[in-house]
Amino acid sequence: MVAKVIQDFRERYQNMKLYRIGDTYSLGDAERVEYLVSQGFLKVSEENDVLDKKELTFEEFAALAAPEQKKVLNDLNIEGDDSNAEKREALYKAHLENGLKENDGNVNADGNTDA
Structure with a gap:
């Protein structure tokens, strides 16, 4: 289960930590989560957090809402x-292109050479 900030x-109760739309909230305190859901701050779903599991394609990134795009960029330290939207997409496209250049050639992503 995942609690997403909406x-x-x-x-x-966390030293005034700022939660933004799209962030994941800990499910540790079930009573607090229930309260935040009732007040319209969180939404709990059975789905796993797909964005944290894999890197998105450009098309998947472009299809996200603005807050989700900003969260992805923030999570990637971009x-x-x-x-x-155009500027966010350009930033993500540059990130994807840089990833391809870094792994291009005769060196595998794990650092081993092809010999």
């Missing part, structure tokens, strides 16, 4: 102007 809020 409205930005600061968690008073910094830049993400004020509109």
